[in-house]
Amino acid sequence: MSFWEYLGNRHQQLLTDAFQHASAVFQCMVIATVLGVLIGVVSYRSGWGSSVAITSTATVLTIPSLAAIGLLIPLVGLGVAPTVITLTLYGLLPIVRNSIVGLRGVDPSLVDAAKGIGMSRITRLRKVELPLAWPPILTGIRVSTQMLMGIAAIAAYASGPGLGNEIFRGIASLGSANAINSVLAGTLGIVILALLFDAAYVLLGRLTIPRGIRV
Amino acid sequence: MSNDSPSGPRSPRNAPASDRDRPPGEHDVKGLAFHDEEEEPSPPPAGRPRRFTWRKLVVVPAALAVVLVITYVWITNVELDSIAENSLAGDTVQLRWWQHVRLTAISTFWVLIIAIPLGIALTRRGLSKAAPVVTAIANIGQATPAIGLLALLVIWLGIGPSTAITGMVIYAVLPVLSNTVAGLKAIEPTLVEASRGIGMSAMGTLRKVELPLAVPLILAGVRTALVLNVGTATLATFGGGGGLGDLITSGIQTQRMPVLVLGSVLTVVLALLVDWLASLVEVALTPRGLEVGQ
Numbered sequence: 001m002s003f004w005e006y007l008g009n010r011h012q013q014l015l016t017d018a019f020q021h022a023s024a025v026f027q028c029m030v031i032a033t034v035l036g037v038l039i040g041v042v043s044y045r046s047g048w049g050s051s052v053a054i055t056s057t058a059t060v061l062t063i064p065s066l067a068a069i070g071l072l073i074p075l076v077g078l079g080v081a082p083t084v085i086t087l088t089l090y091g092l093l094p095i096v097r098n099s100i101v102g103l104r105g106v107d108p109s110l111v112d113a114a115k116g117i118g119m120s121r122i123t124r125l126r127k128v129e130l131p132l133a134w135p136p137i138l139t140g141i142r143v144s145t146q147m148l149m150g151i152a153a154i155a156a157y158a159s160g161p162g163l164g165n166e167i168f169r170g171i172a173s174l175g176s177a178n179a180i181n182s183v184l185a186g187t188l189g190i191v192i193l194a195l196l197f198d199a200a201y202v203l204l205g206r207l208t209i210p211r212g213i214r215v
Numbered sequence: 216m217s218n219d220s221p222s223g224p225r226s227p228r229n230a231p232a233s234d235r236d237r238p239p240g241e242h243d244v245k246g247l248a249f250h251d252e253e254e255e256p257s258p259p260p261a262g263r264p265r266r267f268t269w270r271k272l273v274v275v276p277a278a279l280a281v282v283l284v285i286t287y288v289w290i291t292n293v294e295l296d297s298i299a300e301n302s303l304a305g306d307t308v309q310l311r312w313w314q315h316v317r318l319t320a321i322s323t324f325w326v327l328i329i330a331i332p333l334g335i336a337l338t339r340r341g342l343s344k345a346a347p348v349v350t351a352i353a354n355i356g357q358a359t360p361a362i363g364l365l366a367l368l369v370i371w372l373g374i375g376p377s378t379a380i381t382g383m384v385i386y387a388v389l390p391v392l393s394n395t396v397a398g399l400k401a402i403e404p405t406l407v408e409a410s411r412g413i414g415m416s417a418m419g420t421l422r423k424v425e426l427p428l429a430v431p432l433i434l435a436g437v438r439t440a441l442v443l444n445v446g447t448a449t450l451a452t453f454g455g456g457g458g459l460g461d462l463i464t465s466g467i468q469t470q471r472m473p474v475l476v477l478g479s480v481l482t483v484v485l486a487l488l489v490d491w492l493a494s495l496v497e498v499a500l501t502p503r504g505l506e507v508g509q
Contacts, residue, residue: 059487062442062486062487062490063446063482063483063486063487064445064446064447064448064449064482064483064486065446066446066449066450066460066463066479066482067449067459067463067478067479067480067482067483067486068479068483070463070466070467070475070476070478070479070482071476071479071480071483073467073472073475074472074475074476078467146357146358149358149360150359150360150361150362153360153362153363154360154361154362154450157464157467158467164360164362167360167362167363167366168362168453170366170370171366171369171453174369174370174374179370180367180370183363183366183367183370184367186363187359187360187363187364187366187367190358190359190360190363191355191358191359191360194358195355195358198358
C-alpha cells in the first residue's frame with residue numbers, strides 16, 4: 001500500500017488522532033500559560049523568588065519526558081492523566097522564564113507613571129506591565145508548544161491520546177508493509193500541526209501585541 | 216600587584232627619598248603629605264569572585280545521592296515477584312546505566328564534531344549565504360518529534376545502538392549549530408576588523424578572537440546537546456539501543472511499578488548529574504574576561 005493509499009484508507013483514524021493531539025497540546029498550553037504567567041507575576045519582584053521559580057522549572061525540563069511519565073504512572077495510572085500533567089509541567093518553563101524576563105524588562109518609570117496617575121497594583125499589572133511583557137511571553141508560549149508536540153507523541157506510550165499512537169503502532173509492527181506508512185503519517189502529522197500552531201501564534205501576535213511596541 | 220613590580224612608578228625603591236618615610240600611597244611635596252586617590256580602591260585581582268562556590272559544587276550531587284540511597288533502600292526492601300526480579304536480574308541495571316551513558320557520550324561527541332565546524336563554516340564569507348537555508352531547515356527539524364525521527368531511522372537502518380545514535384545526533388546537531396552561528400555572529404565586527412588590521416590572518420582571528428568570544432554561547436549549546444541526548448537516549452529502547460529506557464518500557468509493559476520507578480529515577484538522576492557536570496564545565500571554560508560580574 002502506498003503512503004497516499006494509506007492516508008486515504010485511514011483518514012478517519014488519522015484525523016481523530018490529529019485532533020486529539022492538537023487538543024491535548026492546546027488545553028495543556030492554556031493551563032501552562034495561566035500558571036506560568038501567574039508564577040511569573042508572583043515571583044518577578046523578588047530576586048529569590050524568581051530564581052527559585054526558574055531553577056525548579058529548569059530542573060523539570062532537564063528530566064527526560066519518558067522518565068517523568070514513568071514516575072507519574074504509579075501515582076495517577078495510565079492514559080490521559082499522566083499526559084496532561086507531563087505536558088503542563090514541561091510547558092511551564094519557557095513561559096515562567098519569559099514572563100519573569102518580560103516583566104522585569106518593563107521600564108520602571110512607566111510603572112511609576114501609572115502609579116502616579118492613581119492606578120492600583122492590579123490595574124498597573126493588567127494595563128501596563130503585562131501588555132508590555134506580552135511579546136516575550138508569547139515567544140515562550142511558541143517554544144513551549146513546539147516542545148509539547150514532541151512530548152505528546154511520547155506520552156502515547158503511556159496510552160495517551162494523539163498521533164504518537166500512529167508512531168508506536170508502526171514501531172510495534174516493524175517489518176510489516178504498513179509500518180513505514182504509519183510512522184510517516186504520525187511524524188508528518190505532528191510536524192504539520194506544529195507549523196500550524198506556529199502560524200496561529202504569529203497571527204495571535206499581530207492581533208494582541210499593542211501597536212506601540214510592535215517591531 | 217603594582218607594588219611588587221620593580222618598574223612601578225610608586226614602588227618605594229625608586230620613589231623620591233622623602234617618600235620612603237611615608238606610608239604607601241602618600242607623597243611628600245615640600246613637607247606636605249598628599250594622598251594618591253586613584254590608588255585607594257583595591258584593584259580587582261585580589262577580590263576576584265570565585266568561580267566555584269560551595270553551593271554550586273555540593274547541592275546537586277548531595278541531593279542526587281540522597282535520592283539514590285532512598286531508591287536503593289526501597290528497591291531492596293520491596294516485594295519483587297518473578298517478572299520484576301527477571302527485569303532487574305544480575306547486573307541488568309548497571310548494564311542499562313552504562314549503555315545510557317555510552318549512548319549519550321558518543322552522540323554528544325559526534326554532535327560537537329559536526330555542529331561546531333559547520334557553524335564556523337557557515338559564518339565565513341563564502342558560505343554565509345547558506346545560513347538562512349540552514350536556519351529554515353533547523354526550524355522544521357525542531358518541529359519533528361524525536362520519537363518519529365527515531366522510528367523512521369529504525370525502519371530505514373534497522374534496529375541497534377548505531378541507529379539510536381544516528382537519530383540522537385541528527386536531533387541534537389541543530390541546537391548546537393544554531394548556538395555556534397549565533398555566537399559567532401554576535402561578535403562586534405570592529406573587533407574582527409581590528410585584529411585583521413593589526414596583521415592577524417583569517418585563521419588567527421578565528422582562533423584568537425572569534426572563537427574565545429563565542430565560547431559562552433557554544434558551551435551553552437553543548438550543554439543543551441548533552442541534556443537533549445540524555446533524554447533522547449531513553450527513546451533508544453524503541454530502536455533496540457538499550458539504555459535506561461529499557462527499564463521504563465519493560466516496567467510499563469509488564470505493569471511492574473518497582474521496575475518502572477527504578478528506571479525513571481535512575482534516568483532523572485543521570486540527566487541532572489550530566490546537566491550539573493556540564494554546568495561546571497561551562498563555568499570552567501568561559502574566558503575570564505567574559506565572566507559576568509555577580
